[in-house]
Amino acid sequence: MQLLIQQILNGVAVGSAYGMFAMSFGLIFATMGILNVAHGAIATLGAIGALLVVESWGFPLIPALLVGIATAIIIGLVTDRLAFQPLRARSNPLGYLITSIGVWIVLISVAETLLDHQIKTFPPDFVSQPRIITSWVYLAPGQFWLIIVGGLSVVGLHLILSRTTIGVQIRAVGYSEVWSRISGVSSSTVVLSTVAISCGLAGVVGILSSIAFDNVAVQLGEGLLLKGFAAVVVGGFGDVRGAFAGGLIIGVTEVLGAQYISGDFRDVITFGLLILFLIFRPQGIFGEVKFGAIK
Amino acid sequence: MNGFWNAYSANVEFALVAALFSLSAFLGLWSGVLSLAPIAFACGAAFTSARIDLDHPGLPLMAHLIIGMLVGAALAYVSSLILLRLDSHYLALATIATVLISRVIVLNLPQYTGATLGTPVTRIVSTWQLVLILSIVCLVFNSLRKSRFGYSLDAVREQPEVAASIGLNVLKIRRIAFVLSGVVGGLAGVLQSQLMQYITPDAFYVDLAFVSIAAAVLGGAYIWVGAVVGAFVYAALPEVLRPFLGNSKNIANGVILILIMVFMQRGLIDPVAIKRITRRLRNSIASPSQQRTE
Numbered sequence: 001m002q003l004l005i006q007q008i009l010n011g012v013a014v015g016s017a018y019g020m021f022a023m024s025f026g027l028i029f030a031t032m033g034i035l036n037v038a039h040g041a042i043a044t045l046g047a048i049g050a051l052l053v054v055e056s057w058g059f060p061l062i063p064a065l066l067v068g069i070a071t072a073i074i075i076g077l078v079t080d081r082l083a084f085q086p087l088r089a090r091s092n093p094l095g096y097l098i099t100s101i102g103v104w105i106v107l108i109s110v111a112e113t114l115l116d117h118q119i120k121t122f123p124p125d126f127v128s129q130p131r132i133i134t135s136w137v138y139l140a141p142g143q144f145w146l147i148i149v150g151g152l153s154v155v156g157l158h159l160i161l162s163r164t165t166i167g168v169q170i171r172a173v174g175y176s177e178v179w180s181r182i183s184g185v186s187s188s189t190v191v192l193s194t195v196a197i198s199c200g201l202a203g204v205v206g207i208l209s210s211i212a213f214d215n216v217a218v219q220l221g222e223g224l225l226l227k228g229f230a231a232v233v234v235g236g237f238g239d240v241r242g243a244f245a246g247g248l249i250i251g252v253t254e255v256l257g258a259q260y261i262s263g264d265f266r267d268v269i270t271f272g273l274l275i276l277f278l279i280f281r282p283q284g285i286f287g288e289v290k291f292g293a294i295k
Numbered sequence: 296m297n298g299f300w301n302a303y304s305a306n307v308e309f310a311l312v313a314a315l316f317s318l319s320a321f322l323g324l325w326s327g328v329l330s331l332a333p334i335a336f337a338c339g340a341a342f343t344s345a346r347i348d349l350d351h352p353g354l355p356l357m358a359h360l361i362i363g364m365l366v367g368a369a370l371a372y373v374s375s376l377i378l379l380r381l382d383s384h385y386l387a388l389a390t391i392a393t394v395l396i397s398r399v400i401v402l403n404l405p406q407y408t409g410a411t412l413g414t415p416v417t418r419i420v421s422t423w424q425l426v427l428i429l430s431i432v433c434l435v436f437n438s439l440r441k442s443r444f445g446y447s448l449d450a451v452r453e454q455p456e457v458a459a460s461i462g463l464n465v466l467k468i469r470r471i472a473f474v475l476s477g478v479v480g481g482l483a484g485v486l487q488s489q490l491m492q493y494i495t496p497d498a499f500y501v502d503l504a505f506v507s508i509a510a511a512v513l514g515g516a517y518i519w520v521g522a523v524v525g526a527f528v529y530a531a532l533p534e535v536l537r538p539f540l541g542n543s544k545n546i547a548n549g550v551i552l553i554l555i556m557v558f559m560q561r562g563l564i565d566p567v568a569i570k571r572i573t574r575r576l577r578n579s580i581a582s583p584s585q586q587r588t589e
Contacts, residue, residue: 035384104505275392275396
């Protein structure tokens with residue numbers, strides 16, 4: 001029983017990371033129709049940005065976090081402006097995918113150069129509080145923050161999208177770019193804010209999970225991308241709450257599967273779920289919310 | 296020339312196989328399907344061939360190629376039953392998932408694949424055989440292009456609804472193209488494993504899949520020549536750029552891909568543009584005065 005609770009908590013922590021990433025990845029896809037394979041690299045670069053200022057100038061947690069988020073947002077805006085913006089006039093989803101492969105190659109190479117082809121870690125005890133140790137469970141600080149920030153970000157993002165003007169505009173553009181423009185929505189503002197929110201969140205996930213899993217490496221972003229993508233499919237593209245729940249489901253199933261079935265089959269379970277959902281319920285568990293693309 | 300060959304023979308050989316990979320990706324695009332799955336079929340074919348080679352050493356190359364193509368076709372057929380039920384984006388995602396799953400399967404069958412340790416492969420293919428195989432495949436593609444099937448592929452790609460309304464069975468045509476991409480993928484997988492002489496689960500993974508599809512689109516996704524040209528350009532670029540860029544050649548690869556998508560969206564070899572240019576040339580030769588008045 002104790003083991004079960006511990007593993008569920010571990011699963012929730014991992015799942016929060018997947019869920020946050022899924023929200024940021026899904027937001028771009030739902031609003032702009034870009035299936036951005038470079039998004040994982042943006043998370044990695046956010047973590048690298050934070051790591052560099054910690055290593056060089058000994059920044060404490062919060063400023064380092066802000067630097068990492070800013071790095072991710074800037075990279076996201078620059079790639080959007082240079083690579084995706086020129087394609088927006090023509091409607092070609094294939095073009096977006098290929099372009100994002102190009103962006104992915106560039107960002108991965110930059111990340112590898114910055115990391116000097118090594119796997120680095122944040123200094124030990126960079127985040128030391130709060131560590132939760134009881135006779136029942138153990139939760140490392142990284143895990144703790146993943147769960148807390150994950151919960152806050154899903155609530156926050158949902159409130160932004162449902163209650164604020166910009167959120168309504170983002171959803172409107174996702175539904176129909178033409179009709180939202182007719183009603184006076186500026187699609188360039190929407191694109192800018194979507195990219196900023198999404199990449200900022202990716203940066204947060206990158207930093208927190210590299211602290212929780214104790215590595216800063218290119219593989220971190222790749223793992224997030226694959227699992228986040230699975231989470232988006234399981235939870236559905238239309239709603240951030242769905243994407244986050246998808247992440248939790250994937251995280252918990254994965255950890256429990258590794259514990260009770262076989263560690264080797266960890267990924268079989270994840271991607272098996274992915275295929276099952278794609279076939280039987282491609283709109284995700286939480287139903288269909290129509291999404292469209294800026295054309 | 297000899298010096299060049301000594302320095303670059305390995306690159307040329309890999310480029311020949313890369314052309315096969317991007318041809319297999321092109322087959323999907325030709326039927327209007329963005330599919331990364333041929334890499335998964337290549338993976339299955341390569342590990343099967345490697346296993347058979349360990350159990351029955353000394354089989355001729357032809358036997359391995361046929362095994363590869365059969366395994367590729369069988370895997371493609373089975374997965375087409377599931378994958379082709381999906382549409383556009385979801386289909387592309389599911390084919391990426393197929394590649395991910397293929398790696399998981401390889402990792403979980405250690406008695407057949409050696410899991411993370413991988414499997415050694417004896418190389419029996421020579422360079423001229425690679426050239427021959429690629430030429431034959433190209434000939435097949437070329438005759439497909441002007442065939443009834445080739446035209447139906449064009450129709451299905453451009454306007455599936457219209458194609459269906461003139462009596463083409465879109466699903467069936469896509470399925471045939473999918474299985475053919477499995478055949479070419481299986482062939483490429485076996486040859487790739489021979490060139491690498493040692494295959495691990497990472498040998499056939501998303502990066503190879505991305506590069507194959509990127510090469511096909513870079514060369515021009517509207518004609519098979521594009522896939523071959525794209526693969527060669529993609530293989531040659533890092534070598535050409537090495538003196539200028541050193542280790543950042545990958546960055547150049549990515550940048551060039553983005554530039555091509557932004558400025559030449561139809562790729563390097565575009566049949567429509569070529570037709571337009573040749574028509575203009577022919578016109579200007581035939582009646583220069585008329586050309587001027589236009």
